Amino acid sequence: MAVSKTSSAVSPKTGANGAVSPSKEAAAPSRDVQLLMYRRMALIRRFEERAGQSYGQGKIAGFCHLYIGQEAVGVGAALACAATDYTIDGYREHGHALARGADPKRVMAELFGRKPGYAKGKGGSMHIFDVEHRFMGGYGIVGGQIPLATGFGWASRYKRDGTATVCFFGDAAINQGAYHESLNMASLWKLPVVYVVENNLYGMGTPIAVSNAITDFSKRSGDYGIPGESVDGMDALAMYDATHRALERAKRGEGPTLLEARCYRFRGHSMADPQTYRTKEEVEDYKTHKDPLNIMKGHLAKVGVGDADLEKIQSEVNAEVDEALKFSEQAAEPEASDLFDDVLGH
Secondary structure, three states: OOOOOOOOOOOHHHOOOOOEOOOOOOOOOOHHHHHHHHHHHHHHHHHHHHHHHHHHOOOOOOOOOOOOOOHHHHHHHHHHOOOOOEEEEOOOOHHHHHHOOOOHHHHHHHHOOOOOOOOOOOOOOOOOOEHHHOEEEEOOOOOOHHHHHHHHHHHHHHHOOOOOEEEEEEHHHHHOHHHHHHHHHHHHOOOOEEEEEEEOOEEOOEEHHHHOOOOOHHHOOHHHOOOEEEEEOOOHHHHHHHHHHHHHHHHOOOOOEEEEEEOOOOOOOOOOOOOOOOOHHHHHHHHHHOOHHHHHHHHHHHOOOOHHHHHHHHHHHHHHHHHHHHHHHHOOOOOHHHOOOOOOOO
């Protein structure tokens, strides 16, 4: 596989850079859950494709970070959560919100800056919140969500309500001071938090080997007495398995876990990214051999799901996203008088 000279990427044929396979001890999710995994992954893929098109047409302004290629991470982890568990994320969060069950119409409306959006059209792409499904927001500050997730963990422990939090962040956030402060506190107080670093090999345009002395991020938890595990982030079942085990551990009072989801984004860091730091051959190799939707199709074939079933799901997903676009294009924009609504102290 052709890779850029500074890239540490390994051929996707080897199993997502050597990440572990699902635990043999854990039961696989039911056929219905696996079908839901595929549906939500297909929904995210189509949603993000159409969001990218709309951005190119000038219908979406500001920043837009697509989740194409990383769908298995968000969906596998989300479906391992109980309905009462919390998830929180950074700025590549459209997919995570949809993975928790967010309404595609309201997510798209937020991207369009329209009033029915989850932040009433005032947050945009990087600030999707869905309290109903306990998706506690996307944050534009690199690593800014990590101490917040730790706070949710403290609240769960204080209330003893049996809930836990899954916190997603990118590989560049693992070098932030807030990450280390949070893990130290979470370990000290045995907080029920699962930290998921989505290692897609690049921090913006910088290969991880250029910016990290240790590129096996599962080892970046050892100093705090927290177990770390590398997972094939292109395989939704592997993510489900690892997240499920980590959540069970957290809810037993044994403290946090760090999961390194080894994955790959098929699009640039953002819509403004020219992607000059990696080759087209590298991207195509991952698309050919490690597309998470194709991997999920392989799992579904083993439980008797055929092509006709998958085509029906894809048709339904396409219609759902088309409806979300139509809804967002026709929705009203916020009024100038809405500017100070929901502002603390106003």
